[in-house]
Amino acid sequence: MSVNKIIKRVTTSTIKDMKLRGEKISMLTGYDFSTARALDEGGIDVILVGDSAANVFAGYETTLPMSLDHMIYHASAVSRATKRAMVLVDLPFGTYQGSTEKAYEAAVRMMKESGAHALKMEGGIEIIDNIKKIVRAGIPVCGHLGLTPQSIYQFGDFGVRAKEEAEASKLKSDALALQDAGCFAIVLEKIPAKLATEVSQSLHIPTIGIGAGNGCDGQVLVVNDMLGLTKDFKPKFLRQYLHLFDDIAKATAQYVADVKALDYPNENEQY
Known part of the structure; x- marks a missing residue:
């Protein structure tokens, strides 16, 4: 029996149950219909329509140029291709970091126009009120801590985050705040494996790691990187399958x- 016949559609409840029973969650990015269809057929649990499309799809240096219209376009293509996988989509830079009302309007538009099942937002306590409003509207939200690419100019580089005690402590507090705000999961990007394991064990919601070790409840990679389509990009955490x-x-x-x-x-x- 194929994977697609076992579960009709992966939902937020599905991945929470996976954490409870110790089953790891698989996630890959996807930006187009054909790729998403193949990922879905392969049994991926979650397809993240990442604003990393700016880098691997459009050739930009950062994720910042992606607009809400861009993300709706990509998410719509992925949503049309999937039968089993949950479609999770990034809200792009500038749509949710400011006013709570504008963040809510961006979230509603994304859900209505893209066909996605959930949203991902980068940041912790700084955007907590915006997350709460969106969650109260019935929209599932996945958090994102550690290296948050939309803040790359603030960080200065793509290095490992939360190596120092102060930043690690804030990350732990932010993770709990995101959980309390109603997030159904949190992506942990490029942080020490020991810290990621500690955070994962402290939460009842799943964590999805990228460059964060094997102690997370699941893993995500950029599909172009995993398939060896991105030339000359070989960070320590990346395993190329093709x-x-x-x-x-x-x-x-x-x-x-x-x-x-x-x-x-x-x-x-x-x-």
Whole structure:
């Protein structure tokens, strides 16, 4: 029996139950219909429509250029492709860090127009009132702590966060605050594995790690990185399951050669 027939749709309740029974949660990013369809067929639990599309899809240096319209476009494509996976989508920079009312309006628009099932928001106590309002409206929210890419210019680099006691202590407090605000899960990005394990054990909601060790309740990677499609990006935490950049380049070179040699199309490939 295929994975897709076991669970019709992964929900917030599904992943909370997975934490309770000790089953790890699998998450990958996805930005388009074809990729999302393949991930869904492969049995992924959650597809994150990340604002990392700015980097891997559009070639920007940071995630900051992504707009609400951009994210709705990508999330809609992914939502149309999935039958089992939960579709989680990032609210982009500038849509929720300010006024509570504007954050709520952005969240409602995303849910109404994209077909996504839940939202992800970066930050802790600083945005807690905005999260509470969105959750009260019945919209599931996943938190995100540690390295938060929307704040990269404040951090100055993409290094490991919360190595010092003060930042680690704040992260622990923020995690509890997010849980109390009603978040159904929290992504922990690029923090020491020991800290991630401690935070995960202190919460009754799941944690999803990226560069945060194996003590989290689940793991997420950017799909382009996992498939080896992102050239020359090999951080310590990344495991590449394929090397698609090289494979695509080789296939392209062969196609070029076949076209120029009049080998393609052959008699069986024409009408």
